[in-house]
Amino acid sequence: MASPDITSIEVLRSQLAKAIQLEHATIPPYLTALYSIRPGANTDATQILRVIVVEEMLHLTISANLLNAIGGKPDLTVKGFVPSYPATLPDGETDFTVGVGPLSPETLKAFLKIERPAMAPAGKSRHVVRKSDDHSTHLCTLPEDATLRYYSIGEFYAAIRDAIVYLDQQAKAKGETIFTGDPKRQVTSEYYYSGGGKLWPIVDPASAAKAIDLVIQQGEGKTQAIFGDSGEIAHYYRFLQLDKNRYYQQGDSPENPTGPALTTDWSAVWPIATNLKLAALPAGSELYDAAVAFNSAYRQFLALLTRAYNGEPQVLLDAVPRMFEFRNLIQQLICNPLPGGNGNAAPTYEI
Amino acid sequence: MTSSPRLENFVAFSAQITAFNKVEIWGTGLADVYLDTIDGLVGAAVTDALLDAFAPIATLRSDAARTDRLRLEVFGSERLGPVARAIVKLWYIGVWYPLPSTWQEQFGPTARNDAFVPTPAAFVEGLLWPAIGSHPPGAKAPGYGSWRLPPNIPSF
């Protein structure tokens, strides 16, 4: 199928760079919500969030593999790569924002919207027009026109998938391929582990389609299936379990999970500030320095990932301990009271 | 955690006697739990005396000067020393070790006289582990293969 949005390999590369940004953009909100849970409390929510964060890292790596496969160069260190939260995402006819804050019924609603399987209704455009009149980061935009956005994250990925098939067919007609990337730049399971799936080298349209399908099935899905092909629960339904206070099991309908019950104690969460910025902290205070130190550690982590995605996959093995360090740094910030009794601090992700 | 001047004084005292900074002390999420625990064990009057003794010391500029005065007026005090040592141990390993029987005979019995962990998080947040660039056994795992690298022992 011809892809009207993505008409050249250059545009495809830029859209895949946006996919990498999108996959990453969910990590700070999820990670912060995860570590906002008080110790020993909410083991169900903790496990659900933890798995999803790990899988977002997997999706991030898959997106990088896709971009590498077609000769692009992932760069997680470019200015503006980490959104200024709250960031804006499309949800059908309307937008919604996702921010960095404590786990709460409200953040859960936003998370559900991120992961909700939604495709444009038949006969409707997969694009929506939106005037970008604010300063927040907008994700899932169309190429070259930031006021046009995809109807949903699912549509955003569908356009990429269509374009890969279309552009490769065009290339083949000329005896070429779009899969010109060096296979050594592919990150495989040897270097990154997630219970949610394996990594494989992306070298042709079939391996690329399989990769996009995995991202769609697990995450920002397009189908109504609760369980993916590998028997894994999609993120949307993982989160929905927290709303429905019950786990899904195979054979369940979306409305009616029948697995074990679970409960969330929304009060067993540190009262952290939402979308905290460095500017709100007293300059020169230990707390300010700690928040800066976290951002700096996070920046180094993104630089490590960039190296891993640019021909040094073994660097991912060293990046893993960094991720574990974040947990300690974030938890430390989250336990610190803000001056003036305005709740507790949080990472600001001003990279 | 709601802050109060008394709690802030306790955090400052704790930072001084552990050589971790205040953000790290708050960062355990346990400052209020520990202050309550100590008050419950030795009585708020003893804790207050400890914090009062520290107040003038806290204003001294040099760490060496603060250490000297702490030795003399807190760790070397018959009444405050054993309590201060118990607080150091509590922060480092998450266990309250009972005060010596001589202390209890002189200043009154503590509410409990056994070694105990005030809350499971106390063990997990023990400062001994970050001090040596490690993690408590069974918690805060550093990730697959991290152990093959040299330890990252923080400077302070």
Add this chain to the structure above:
Amino acid sequence: MSPFVKNPNRPDLAALQSDSDYDAIVVGSGISGAIIANELAQAGKRVLIVEAAPETDRTYEGYTEYLNHFYGQSAKDNQSPFPINPNAATPRGSELRKLDPLETNSSSYIVQSGPYVSDTVYTRVFGGTSIHWEAKTPRMLPQDFKTQTVFGQGRDWPIGYEDIETDYETAEREMGVSADVEDQKYLDLKFRDSYVFPMRGLPPSWLDEQVAQGIDNSQVELYGERYALKVRPFPQARNGIPNPAYDGGKGFEPTSAVASHQIDIGGRCQGNTNCVPICPVQAKYHSGKTLAKAFETGRVDLLSQAVASKVIIDDASGRVTGIETKVYHHVSSPAYKTVTLRARLYVIAANAIETPRLLLASGLRSKSGLVGRNLMDHAYLLNWALMPQICGTTRGTSCTSGIVDLRGGSFRRSQAAFAVDIHNDGWGWATGSPSTDLVELVDDGNKFGRDLRNAIIDRVSRQLLLAFMIEVMPSESNRVTVDPTYKDPLDNMRPVVSFAVPEYSMRGAAYARQFAKTLFARLGAEDHTHYDPSNYGFIAYQGDPYEIRGGNHLAGTHIMGSDPSTSVVDADQRSWDHDNLYLVGAGSMPTIGTANVSLTMAAIAYRSARKIIATLNH
């Protein structure tokens, strides 16, 4: 992928008692019991598992309760995660004391009748000691199977290494072993051509590297022969990086934590440094992973809080006709109901203390008289020192590498072999470090603030603990018995253990001490080892002090052989006396060499399962 656990409970005692259609009853849910139950279920057989403990950790929530319980204990001994359960008590080292000559101490669950007091433990929870074990999985050496023939020591097995080699491979798959085969080819240990372990070896720790730099390629001389030393990683039943070459290139999928819903944790070790007593993420194998598959078939039922109290025998045929079982309602109350459970065939897999305890309490000593005898356990000798440099101790799995060059050799004619563990967790086992270090530095050293922080780094990060796992050969006088004087709250007789560390092992221990001193000298490490005469494990040997610790590798008490007059079970672990009774576990092992027993125990469980299935199909 994390296995889902079906609820296998069958609490209706009346229905259970009248159900005569089970193919097998398996007593015990540890590694052996789980493997037998799963193999039978996969072959279409119906199985009832009888477990003495509550099924707490069958669910993820229950497992997490153990972890929180562990965090909350001020003294973290190796049983600290597990709540006290008088109805199915678990031995604890912390309850022990030294015995006077001829004294018996019945204050702990295992009645210690001496002379040596062993702090060996096992864990009576759902999953047995596999919840607690460290998960080191070396194979036994081929020479270990014929020590009598080759060295004139111990007993020969009725089977050889080659007979169980494929069962070793099966066990390595089931338990998910991480190791690189190149590292494991030493002495006479051999592997099938092209064999690789399911997962790649776990990386050695920084501490291992420091020790290796000091001693690799150096040699020791023993009885005129020279042995080259090398720090070598141990195989571990712990999830690592799957080896794509496994199974002819099909690869391997690790089994992560068991739960009734998807949690996907534990697919890879995170370095919690807490293998013993509990892996927080279940990256370590435990039998619950095998049981989850067994329950999934729908053919395996579970009766928990059920302590088997008597094996009932038909005198005429010698066959087992039922297992009398006491089912208690709550751990806090000794109230129980007695039921008799029946099946075509019976498997006792309750461990090398509890299995003979049950048999002896049932009056079954076997014609050989050897039930409960030949009790073995590895004798551990700890040696500890401070390395000259910071080694980052307390990081990694409990132990990643060791020195195994003296696991075999002609010296075994005269003295016990040993394997040496380099403990990543520091001196804890020997001294209670680091809490003891902290208390000493604060209370005696008057350290606080910066001085304390520096002192802690200096004291803990340089720690090196070498644990020598010394082989113990079977000896009939080392034994488990029962005595009606000593009963538990359910009126079951408790195990009474009499044990002496054999001279052969003490000769190995004496050399181990000398060997440790040599290594410390080569490393420039400060030896801090001291053995306390008041310690329950203290032994004076040839005028020198030693402390011998238990290894929790209990074996030998229903010993395997080829002659009914000198053994309890045959090479398939079938009782010579009762042909529908299998005694499965390390209790069947004639010798234990210098291999942690679980892998070999799992391998022989597969052998027994084949035999049981064939018998049931017959």
